[in-house]
Amino acid sequence: MRTVPLGRGTVPVTELSLGAAALGNLFHTVTDEDAAATVDTAWDLGLRSFDTAPHYGLGLSERRLGEALRTRPRDQYTLSTKVGRLLRPEAHPHGDDLANGFAVPATHRRVWDFSARGVRRGIEESLTRLGLDRVDIVYLHDPDDHEQQAFDQAYPELERMRREGTVGAIGAGMNQTRMLRRFVRDTDVDVVLLAGRYTLLDHSGLDTVLSEAARRGVSVVAGGVFNSGLLADPRPGTTFDYAPAPTGLLNQALRLKDLCAAFGVPLRAAALQFPLGHPAVAGVLVGARSAAEVADAAAMARHPIPAELWRELRDLELIPRDAPIR
Template sequence: MRTAPLGRGGVRATRLALGCAALGNLYRPVDDETAAATVDAAWDAGIRTFDTAPHYGLGLSERRLGAALRGRPRDTYTVSTKVGRLLVPYDGGGAGDDLAHGFAVPATHRRVWDFSGDGVRRSLEASLERLGLDRVDIVLLHDPDDHAEQALREGYPALERLRGEGVVGAIGVGMNQCALPARFLRETDIDVVLLAGRYTLLEQEGLAELLPEAAARGRSVVIGGVFNSGLLTDPGPGATYDYAPAPQAVLDRALRLKAVAERHGVALRSAALHFPFGHPAVASVLTGARSPEEVRDSVAQLRRPVPDAFWHELRAEVLLDPHAPVPSVR
């Protein structure tokens, strides 16, 4: 599978990356065997970039990913993890589950926001232990929405030092919004932005500022959430958008997208996977999976060409920002 550089450093990402939140039992349990088989399926398909975080299942995702990659040559894959939430054990081991945060795991720890320099280092050290690795390739400041100043003034400089020391290869920020990552691009020397849900076939908010800023500065963007919480896999009653039931207007737009796709013999999820690659700043698309079948489907959909006529009709139907660059079969 093709790779692309992340920013100006030496770290590269495969065109399709595996998001590992589901390996942390996102919404519902995944057993150990299925989690391992999911990583194996990604590997067999040529995927060599894997994204995880302490937040995902209170460390379960990191532990499972590390176990699944163990034994594979370390220089053949890229691992991304995140900092900003320290996992602090509850006294007595805690009680109940973590479903309030979206993960079907025992609530053994609490998350403590910390974007200080010390917090960044402590978080990374704990992640390396859970992963069973001596280094990771990419470290991202994770959702610093309400902690912007600390993340900029303390967290980012700590990551910059770690990059300078060679402890990590690339640094950046991972968020579900555009304004703060654009500020990071202007004010810091990050390599990459992981942008979730804000540059998709359904909405192109990232096109206004973030993506042009990244392209102008030679930085890279990894696009996550291309299915908008599942809405673009199969829009219909009960479909979710931004992790909640889709508003009717949003659902109607997704159904119009699906109708255009069907007229051109294209699966909507295939078009959703292809779309971000039209922009020159996009290096990789990150998709989550909770089974080998989901991995294989994403790879198959990305391999299917989307005809130029599909994009032309989307523009004619005013279903796509007129300035959004699109991939071309040519």
Template structure:
């Protein structure tokens, strides 16, 4: 089954205070701006801000018609109270939130069902549309033998509409598509202007099997987010060869009247397997900027020149 979603979606990790804290009002304004711009896929996870992202997203969507948007959350990390005495510090996973909870990996049947039940409470919903197995890189056996069957059962019962897997790598996602009946994969950072490894095997297989691909991390954590490439690549300082490659891509874009982030947002949807691009944002201004970028057409000549330069396949 190919799952139908809007071409662009809202990634809710930043409103879980990823790297920098934002207020409840700023988070709500970001979600409102995304909805008003026509983004109808909203993606979150317990991992994002130790549940803060889910709570804020649920509150912001509470007044919207439930059938007007698609909501996805994830399983694989249970949130349990922190142990130990003394003052609680900050979260160690990049989220600016008090570490009064801690994450525990759990891809068991019971763990998956418990995780989803707790997510529904935080979201204030009776159901979500999509549930993704989140980052099972080191947990293949339990994820494929327990987590996936548990989610497939919930799908068969009509509790959720679709199930899938979200990861930062293409290889294991390919195994899931080959060996299970997932409806969707969320591929982060591996189908971008700088890394097209997902297109080698995963995307053609998804196209063949009717599995929807949601592309995330299309800015590779920051390097492609501005027309003058700088910052991080996959959350680490960008190495010089990648910086140079990004600058070459930007120069080609400039010759066609296109900015680098505009091209980065448009590129993944060129593959027929890609149903949607999810973009994280922490403010209404960021959402408005992204919505403006995706509204501008990108000329076909740009892709032809990038291919001729060996910068894309």
């Protein structure tokens, strides 16, 4: 599988990365056995980039991913995690964490902290949960409501840690374009994780984040390429950005599906490969909760897509005319 170094550095990512949010029981329970099989299958298929965060299942994703990777040669894979939410034990735990999207006991609470000290502490605690001696990439995770602290304290601390060699690459991960464009323009990040804003349905990242990233030599990892489900299986009730899809977007997704089918291409393949055409995009991050799902993602990444399909989508103005296609 194609591997690309991030930004101007040397930390590599494969063009398809495994996102481990689902291994933290995102919306539904995943067994330990299924979680391990998901990572094993990803490895067997050539994926060597793995992404997690403390937020995912109150640390469950980090623990499961670390357990699955612990026996792998450490120099053969790239691991990213995130900072900005510290996990603190609940004095009297009760109930579950489904209000935050995860089917796990509510044993901890999340505490927002983008201070320099919070960044250091977050990485130390992640390493403990992972059971590993280092992470390769650290993202500032969803600093939407903490912009000043993220730029004034968290980012400079990450830059110091990169200079020390504690981490290899630094960046920010968000599902909005304005702040990510600021990170690309005003800091020395290696990479940004752009979730859901450069897809077959949402092109808002093209003239903002991606264009600026290409000019400055910053890499982009594209996440949320299925827009939380609508581009995987468009039908009534499917979600777009974790909410029921509006009728107009559903109809557009169904139209995309029909056009792809006319060329013998699954919509999932076109959705996954579309961002990879942009020179700033180093890879696509896809979540999976089972061996079958990660195998499907790998198959979609390899599925041939005729140039005629991209031309048709451009002619019908379903994708921007200036969107690069590989």
